[in-house]
Amino acid sequence: MQPNSDWHLHWNNDMLCCTNSAQSYHVDFLNPAFQHRIKSLNKKDPLIRALGLHKSPDVHVIDTTAGFGQDGVCISTYANKVTLLEQSALVHALLQNGLERASNWLAKQKAKIELHHINACDYLSKLNKSEYPDVIYLDPMYPERSKQALSKLPMQCLQTITSPQNDIHLFQIALVKALKRTVIKRPNHAIFWGKPDLSLKGKSHRFDIYLSLNQT
Numbered sequence: 103m104q105p106n107s108d109w110h111l112h113w114n115n116d117m118l119c120c121t122n123s124a125q126s127y128h129v130d131f132l133n134p135a136f137q138h139r140i141k142s143l144n145k146k147d148p149l150i151r152a153l154g155l156h157k158s159p160d161v162h163v164i165d166t167t168a169g170f171g172q173d174g175v176c177i178s179t180y181a182n183k184v185t186l187l188e189q190s191a192l193v194h195a196l197l198q199n200g201l202e203r204a205s206n207w208l209a210k211q212k213a214k215i216e217l218h219h220i221n222a223c224d225y226l227s228k229l230n231k232s233e234y235p236d237v238i239y240l241d242p243m244y245p246e247r248s249k250q251a252l253s254k255l256p257m258q259c260l261q262t263i264t265s266p267q268n269d270i271h272l273f274q275i276a277l278v279k280a281l282k283r284t285v286i287k288r289p290n291h292a293i294f295w296g297k298p299d300l301s302l303k304g305k306s307h308r309f310d311i312y313l314s315l316n317q318t
């Protein structure tokens with residue numbers, strides 16, 4: 103939690119909420135906006151294409167920066183299995199609660215999701231070769247607080263309750279452990295961390311794709 107933050111967790115019946123003096127946020131995969139995102143998700147979606155799921159859905163994806171799980175749950179509708187990793191105890195608790203409350207819907211979607219409260223560098227470093235995932239996905243926090251990010255409540259909440267991580271180190275480990283590709287979501291104006299094999303540009307962000315050696 104960042105200093106001077108007045109965000110705190112509390113229960114509203116079975117719903118875990120993160121609240122400050124002005125606003126409250128909880129993870130809700132059943133809300134109309136997210137359900138619309140899921141219904142309109144198709145093989146042309148930049149996230150699905152960037153991860154290669156339009157061609158080979160039968161893959162294991164590790165989402166190393168789970169956050170509030172929006173991308174992770176989208177990925178789970180195409181991938182065989184998604185492992186979500188989240189280093190912040192508060193964010194992990196909010197996400198776990200959101201997944202539990204949506205469990206019936208997720209079961210109908212046949213989503214295979216595992217969530218771990220762990221730093222992704224530690225998790226990936228300990229994997230044996232037989233456990234390497236096909237795809238590793240990174241969506242690090244944007245260092246600069248853009249106007250757009252500040253306008254979105256989930257992002258305001260994440261920026262306040264998480265602490266900065268060594269994202270480049272995570273990227274370097276991911277490159278070694280991904281069997282097929284590593285994908286990073288970056289703001290369009292951000293510098294590249296290395297020369298990607300491919301980059302898919304959206305309105306405000308892009309997906310940089312680094313194919314694993316046996317894929318190039």
Ligand SMILES: C[S@@+](CC[C@H](N)C(=O)[O-])C[C@H]1O[C@@H](n2cnc3c(N)ncnc32)[C@H](O)[C@@H]1O
Pocket residue numbers: 166167168169170171172173174187188189190193220221222223241242243244260264265267268272
């Ligand atoms: C921008 S948010 C991800 C948002 C997410 N893609 C979504 O759709 O909700 C980044 C998250 O990654 C987490 N994170 C950053 N570095 C991490 C690491 N090394 N291991 C695990 N989690 C990490 C942060 O705590 C934060 O919750």
